[in-house]
Amino acid sequence: MDDITSQLLVNKSNAVVTISLNRAPANSYYLDYLKLLSGAIRKASQDKEVKVILLNSTSEKFFCAGADIKIFSTNTSEQNADMVLAAKEVSREITSSDKIVVAAIRGHVLGGGLEMIMACDIRLASEGNYLIGLPEVKLGLMPGNGGTPRLIDLIGVSRAMELLVTGNSISPDKAYQYGLFNHIYTKDAFNKEVNTYVNNLAQGAGKAMSAIKKYVQNHKGLSAEASLQLETEAVNFLYDTADAKEGFLAFVEKRKPQFN
Numbered sequence: 001m002d003d004i005t006s007q008l009l010v011n012k013s014n015a016v017v018t019i020s021l022n023r024a025p026a027n028s029y030y031l032d033y034l035k036l037l038s039g040a041i042r043k044a045s046q047d048k049e050v051k052v053i054l055l056n057s058t059s060e061k062f063f064c065a066g067a068d069i070k071i072f073s074t075n076t077s078e079q080n081a082d083m084v085l086a087a088k089e090v091s092r093e094i095t096s097s098d099k100i101v102v103a104a105i106r107g108h109v110l111g112g113g114l115e116m117i118m119a120c121d122i123r124l125a126s127e128g129n130y131l132i133g134l135p136e137v138k139l140g141l142m143p144g145n146g147g148t149p150r151l152i153d154l155i156g157v158s159r160a161m162e163l164l165v166t167g168n169s170i171s172p173d174k175a176y177q178y179g180l181f182n183h184i185y186t187k188d189a190f191n192k193e194v195n196t197y198v199n200n201l202a203q204g205a206g207k208a209m210s211a212i213k214k215y216v217q218n219h220k221g222l223s224a225e226a227s228l229q230l231e232t233e234a235v236n237f238l239y240d241t242a243d244a245k246e247g248f249l250a251f252v253e254k255r256k257p258q259f260n
Contacts, residue, residue, distance in 0.1 A: 008036050009058065010044075015051040015202035017044040017099075022058045028068035029112065031079070034086035038093050045097040051206040052198050053097065055120060056104040061130070063103075066111025087112050087145040091119035095217055098210040100201060104194045105181070110169070111135060115147035118154060118180075121213060124197060125172050125181040126190040132180065133169030153220075154180055205243040205259045211235070 007023040019040050021027040029037070044053045057063045067087070072080055094101045094116075103117040106126035110133055117123055134143050134151065142148065142164065151160040155178040163170070176184040185193040201209075211234040219227045238244050243259050250257035 004032055004036060007033060008040060010040050012044075012047075012050070014199070015049060015206075016054060016198050017047065017050050017052075018054045018056065019044065020056050020058050021064055024059065026062040026065035026108070027057055027059060027113070028065045029083075029087070030068045030071045031083050031086050034083065034090055038086070038089050041090065041093040041097060041101075045093065045099055050099055051204065051209065052202045053099045053101045054104060054194070054198050055101065055117070056194070057107060059107055062107040062113075063105045063109040064113025064116060065108060066113045066115075084144050087115070090116060091146050094119040098213070100209050100213060102194075102198055102201070104190075105132075105172075106130070106187070106190055108132075111143075112145055112147075115143055115145040115150070118150040119146060123181045124194050125176065125184045126187050127184060128172055128187060130172065131169035132172065132175045133167065134163060135167040135169070137165060138167040154178075203259065205241075205247060205257075207241050207243050208238055211238055 007021075009018075009020040009022050011018045011020075019037070021037075023029075023033065041053060044050055067083060072083065075083070100122065101120045102122045102124060103120040104124050105117060106128060108130045109117055110131060114132060114134055134147050136142050136144075136147075143151075148160075148164065151163065154160075155163075159178055162168075170178070172181065172184055175181045183193075183197070215231060215234050219230055222230065243257075246259060247257050
């Protein structure tokens, strides 16, 4: 197994941290790789200068094919259970981060790889002939890293049920039509469009974006009254922030706000 530190590339540019999966050929993960990824996301989340975390792949063919089946098939049940817990921890780091986490996809994203990007806040995709799916049922299994409820939330019960029980994959265009991808770009424009998107996002009001993310993560299952109360508490906190003061001042002065 090659040097694990070279399998994940991290770059910070202004308020954006880019974390690139770099384990050829398919960015398939194993226990230590998942721990490395969790740590990178956690470190970026703790950086006060950062507003956006971008997850992408150095490969044009694969974003992530999920667990390394060669390793998974030779592991003990206990070792595989540890891997599943580590994969869940990656998703937890994404969802609990107060940064906006964006996934940029231009290659196959399957199984645990799809579960990973579904935990992200926004998914940007390239056109192409690659596959998107959860094939676990074809191995006699089902998604176990949050893929089942997240797929239902993102594309609805009927479509999710079909993908889950057949294990069949869909195209990028179909994933966009289903609402799994937020935007889809041409291959030639993909890198430029992703860069523009995340940098524009990183110029936004960080505390407000964080509060919105927290609300979206926590409102489900609440009564209408409790949901409104949660929203009220979140916005009341924002009124006295420097970002809100700058936003109002910029509006009055008819200029673009300069958020910290």
